[in-house]
Amino acid sequence: MSKAAASKKLILVCDDDKTHILLMSQTLKAEGYQVVEACDGEQALALYNEFSPDIVLLDVNMPKIDGYTVCQKIRHTQRGRDLPILMITGSDDHTSIEQAYTAGATDFLPKPIKWPLIKHRIKYMLRSFDIQKSLKDSQEELRYLAYFDPLTELPNRQYIKKQIQTFIGIAKRAEHKLAVMFIDIDSFKRINETLGFSYGDAVLKEVSNRLNTHFREGDIITRGSLVENELQVARLGGDEFTLLLNDCGEDASIVEIAKRINATLSEPITIDQYSLVVTASIGIAIYPFDGEDAETLLKNADAAMYNAKSSGKNGFKLHSHDLTDRCLNRLKLEEYMRESLEVDNFELFYQVKVDASTGTTKSAEALLRLHHEEFGLISPGEFIPVAEDTGLIVDLGYWVIRQACKQIVKWQNEFNIPVSISVNVSGKQVSQANFVKRLKHILLETNVDPSLLEIELTESIVMGNAEENIVRLNEIKSLGVKLSIDDFGTGYSSLNYLKRFPIDNLKIDRSFITDISSKEEDKAIVSAISALADALSLNIVVEGVETKEQLMSVREICKDSPTLIQGFYFARPEPADKCKTSFIKGFQI
Incomplete structure (x- = not known):
């Protein structure tokens, strides 16, 4: 579907989450679609009757009338019998999916949403709808549309x-x-x-x-x-x-x-x-x-x-x-990881973050690596899931924090400048009742400046139990530690909660950077996040920058927000002793 064709299509987006509506609208408008927005179920039905949209994107949990009821009411109208309705929710369990289809949904999409792919889902739903309209007098063709994939013509x-x-x-x-x-x-x-x-x-x-x-x-x-x-x-x-x-x-x-x-x-x-x-x-x-x-x-x-x-x-x-x-292999890896915590087979690598305006470098992210005497470095993609499943991630997480704090002190003594380090923290670790107490103990034990330690939590972890996490994050913040939301844009943060979280940085996920120099929807999403950060007085960290074109696009889009760049264009993760030049000389921007 061309942008000219898309511009004739009207999409009704219904969601009570302002952040979600902002990102969704930016993505769709960048593709040429017309968009009308509703923030509750009553408004959604009113706008549906007023504008007769070509497709409806409907959140399940909304004030006044929930998404399932709105879907049923639309289906009871003459025009709404065959209208494409995409139900969107944070729940992907079997019961929720069945309830969505029972209510009359055409398709089901769980959060977190992969924004660059949403346009393709909508394009094929609209294409299927157009086919369905033209063939609805044929019972056999309607049966085909119900059971076959329109792209490959295979059963679905x-x-x-x-x-x-x-x-x-x-x-x-x-x-x-x-x-x-x-x-x-x-x-x-x-x-x-x-x-x-x-x-x-x-x-x-x-x-x-x-x-x-x-x-x-x-x-x-x-x-x-x-x-x-x-x-x-x-x-x-x-x-x-x-x-x-x-x-x-x-x-x-x-x-x-x-x-x-x-x-x-x-x-x-x-x-x-x-x-x-x-x-x-x-x-x-x-x-x-x-x-x-x-x-x-x-x-x-x-x-x-x-x-x-x-x-x-x-x-x-x-x-x-x-x-x-x-x-058997998993048990061997688990045993080796437990031994490695005792004999220091784990090591921290560091990837520097570069100021997008000046090229100076005063911060880095700590990235965990595991050495094996026979196989060399073991990928985090192999050992982190095992650590999560076995609970080792908790002890491993405290080891990382302690080592990062020691490195901060070492670099400050060596360079005579404050160098901050960000550390990824697991949801299992931060949810422990004694997490703040143990974190405070590490800060005192290492005699580190707390403001130079940054705790990174993924968007899904932060939003998993938002009310409880507001309390927990404020306790962490009271220690003087910085807080960052990692992989921002891939989850479903609520603006109402985002304003209440005591965070300092938003870290834009690399999936939006890969094609940012050529894809308008990625530019629109990053621009929206930049505007959101600016409105909330937050800094931005952009990860995954690997080319000059990506760097220039990010600098242009985020020029009004304090921005740090992280990626292979400047430096790969490396041991601490190899980061010296980056901190002393910085980079040419």
Whole structure:
């Protein structure tokens, strides 16, 4: 859909959260849509009757009338029977999803929202709506729209879940096995980011075509057909596909199909002047061993897929067979982490933050690293989830704070200038009853200037229990420590709460910076956050700046707000003894 076409489309955005409305409106207007805004359910219905929008974005929790009721009332109107309605909420549990669809929602979107992708969800909903309007006299076509993905013409999640459940009944009676394959395209995000979403869509269509034409061609479900077949392919959403294999035989047969999928999908795809090679990670769950209902089989196949992806991509894993190895490796890593806390195998690296106006450097972020005597550095992506799940994150977090405080004192003595360090703190740690007491003890023990320590909490942690966190954050602030909200823009902060939090900095998530020099929606989002920070007298930290173009865009957009830049353009994370030049000389802006 072009911006000219989008400008003719009117979107009704309904949300009582002013921050959410601001970011949503900026994103949509940057794409050329017209937007009307409602802050409660009554106003939403009034604006719907007044403007007859083309699509409604509806928050669940609103004053006066909740989103579910508003959705039902719209559906009871003549025009609203088929109108696209996207329900948005912070809850993604099964009950909330079912309630949204029961109320009449076209689709469901949980917070936190990935803002750069919202326009594509709306575009395809509007496209589907236009198709539905033109074909609504045809019962078969309406059935198609309900059960098939409009981009690939494959069955969708709703249909395949029903089919899995149906085939489970067949498999149970016939006493044979059933396999569910969860297929995820490796590094698909890079295609969208590098070449654009139109190329990404073309890749998804080609993947769909290959899955359809290379595997039991006569048995695969076709457009408009709802016949039960032995093998079915579906698109679950995004770059995720599913293969359902009824009466799949022995594991060797399933493995052979997985190998054929990997081989088929890795053949080059030619789009315009580009030749692309895509690979896939495949997870396999087998009935009855890995689950006895559709939801469990899909979940376990998804888990197996992530194991395949973490094992190097372009491969496959059987859920049952892989689970044992994964548990053993996890136990070994947990044991090694406990030992490492005792013998200092952990180390802090530091990534400097550069003043966007002057190029001076007086602050850095502490980033945890783990050394292994055989394998070298272990990625935080591997050990942090284990630390979170086992509770080790609490002791590890206090170790990081203590080491950061010691480093602040060391740098101040060495450079004779105050250097501040920011530390990421886990939600499990900050929610402990004695967190403030232990933090105070570390500050006194290290004799550090509290104003040079900055605690970073993610937006989702801060908003998880907002009222309780207001009290906790004020207790931390009373120690003289600075506070920062990390990954800002990816969650769902309420402006009402944001004004009450005693924070000093907003850290803009890197996902908005990657394409900021070329994408208007990213510029609009960063501009909105900058204006919000300016209104609340907050500083901004922009992470993920890697190119000159990104730097210039950020400087132009945030020129009226105190801004620090963090990213590979200036410096990568490095050990403390290698940061000296950055603090003494700064950088040329």
